[in-house]
Amino acid sequence: MHGFQKIRLPDEGEAIKVVDGKLCVPDIPIIPFIEGDGIGSDVWRAARLVIDAAVKVAYDGERRIAWCEVFAGEKALNLYGELLPQDTLRAIEQFIVAIKGPLTTPPFGGHRSLNVTLRQELDLYACVRPIKWIEGVPSPVKHPERLDVVIFREATEDVYAGIEWEMGSDGARRVIQFLREEFGIILPEDAGIGIKPISERATKRLMRKAIKYALENGRRSITIVHKGNIMKFTEGAFAQWAYEVALDEFGEHVVTQRDVSRAPEQNITGKLIIKDVLADNMFQQVLTRPEDYDVIVLPNLNGDYLSDACAAQVGGIGIAPGANLGDYHALFEPTHGSAPKYAGKDIANPSSMILCGAMMLRYIGWGEAADLIYDALSFTIKSRKVTQDLARHIDGDVQVLTCSEFAAELVECIQSRRCSTGAA
Numbered sequence: 392m393h394g395f396q397k398i399r400l401p402d403e404g405e406a407i408k409v410v411d412g413k414l415c416v417p418d419i420p421i422i423p424f425i426e427g428d429g430i431g432s433d434v435w436r437a438a439r440l441v442i443d444a445a446v447k448v449a450y451d452g453e454r455r456i457a458w459c460e461v462f463a464g465e466k467a468l469n470l471y472g473e474l475l476p477q478d479t480l481r482a483i484e485q486f487i488v489a490i491k492g493p494l495t496t497p498p499f500g501g502h503r504s505l506n507v508t509l510r511q512e513l514d515l516y517a518c519v520r521p522i523k524w525i526e527g528v529p530s531p532v533k534h535p536e537r538l539d540v541v542i543f544r545e546a547t548e549d550v551y552a553g554i555e556w557e558m559g560s561d562g563a564r565r566v567i568q569f570l571r572e573e574f575g576i577i578l579p580e581d582a583g584i585g586i587k588p589i590s591e592r593a594t595k596r597l598m599r600k601a602i603k604y605a606l607e608n609g610r611r612s613i614t615i616v617h618k619g620n621i622m623k624f625t626e627g628a629f630a631q632w633a634y635e636v637a638l639d640e641f642g643e644h645v646v647t648q649r650d651v652s653r654a655p656e657q658n659i660t661g662k663l664i665i666k667d668v669l670a671d672n673m674f675q676q677v678l679t680r681p682e683d684y685d686v687i688v689l690p691n692l693n694g695d696y697l698s699d700a701c702a703a704q705v706g707g708i709g710i711a712p713g714a715n716l717g718d719y720h721a722l723f724e725p726t727h728g729s730a731p732k733y734a735g736k737d738i739a740n741p742s743s744m745i746l747c748g749a750m751m752l753r754y755i756g757w758g759e760a761a762d763l764i765y766d767a768l769s770f771t772i773k774s775r776k777v778t779q780d781l782a783r784h785i786d787g788d789v790q791v792l793t794c795s796e797f798a799a800e801l802v803e804c805i806q807s808r809r810c811s812t813g814a815a
């Protein structure tokens with residue numbers, strides 16, 4: 392457990408290990424964190440206080456997290472002269488579970504997304520986002536409580552893989568020429584080119600993970616979302632491979648919606664229903680029939696859009712948590728970005744980052760601490776104590792808190808256990 396260039400390991404703690412296919416978590420696990428750019432330092436500071444308080448209260452001080460700062464983005468650039476040093480990748484590889492704040496990516500040119508690179512380098516192939524309304528959070532829809540979904544988005548492929556050539560570049564010219572000469576496909580000379588790979592292996596491992604999650608957590612259905620009517624050999628194949636995994640590997644636990652429609656009289660009690668919906672329709676469905684959906688499995692790009700759209704229904708990306716999961720490795724990160732206009736102002740909403748912490752605690756088996764965080768957050772919001780982004784959309788009196796005040800309120804709530812007893 393050494394050999395890092397600039398990472399200072401904590402004085403105590405041990406690495407989480409994988410033993411016989413299961414995570415083995417010591418009482419003081421070393422967990423790397425990346426603070427993140429923009430509002431990252433504000434929301435991370437807030438989340439860390441809340442996570443530590445919850446662990447302390449839940450386990451009477453017998454468990455704690457030995458945090459270990461690792462670097463990416465602006466901080467890494469200052470320290471290492473590069474945005475994503477090998478040190479960081481190796482630390483996350485070694486310690487298995489990590490958490491990060493948002494990282495900035497310039498939209499036109501500039502460096503590639505560090506988030507995408509992290510997912511690809513560490514083979515974190517499933518981007519998982521549970522999306523459920525917390526009472527009191529303002530929402531643009533009449534019944535936000537009807538949406539309770541967990542999104543499993545593929546995270547290493549699709550047009551997101553970053554295989555693209557700029558208009559007029561040597562690469563673009565050669566690809567255009569190749570397509571013309573080999574396939575007779577004529578593309579405009581002034582086109583930028585992107586490639587959309589979707590593989591059987593990546594699709595099947597994502598679906599496998601989603602099915603295991605759904606079965607372990609008593610979920611009712613899995614919906615495969617795709618655009619296979621138009622892109623048959625990428626999106627269409629994604630749906631086909633996902634069905635194959637369900638039927639070939641989990642046959643006794645699942646039933647397809649088509650089979651249910653054909654034979655409605657059959658007993659499907661306890662079985663996981665597998666269905667598919669075209670991506671464009673799905674954006675309508677989550678608004679018009681939210682209660683019909685549960686676990687949702689999608690390719691990378693559609694998953695990106697749908698996660699934010701669903702998050703908006705339950706109060707926006709400031710509140711939705713997320714995780715990037717590999718077979719065992721996990722990197723938790725908020726759904727929102729670095730919101731540069733709020734950087735350093737202590738007014739960002741730390742809820743998404745805090746809920747990432749709760750998700751992480753649940754992942755390592757510390758569910759009691761995770762529950763304390765959920766309870767404290769729900770209680771505080773229900774008590775109409777919120778950050779400015781939520782306050783703007785709530786009618787009537789609210790107490791507007793800064794990012795750090797919101798965290799302090801949660802810590803107090805956890806320490807006094809007010810939230811779990813329901814006392815004001």
Ligand code: NAP
Pocket residue numbers: 430434492493494495496497498506708709724725726727728729730731732738739740741743780
């Ligand atoms: P963004 O940072 O998520 O911010 C968009 C808007 O969402 C903000 O202007 C603000 O809305 C609201 N918002 C986001 N987080 C909030 C929070 N915690 N509290 C309160 N309001 C919040 O998205 P962006 O402006 O498109 O992207 C900025 C940078 O972040 C880009 O470089 C992008 O690449 C990066 N990014 C990183 C990640 C990641 O690290 N995983 C994810 C997404 C984007 P109002 O203006 O309405 O107040």
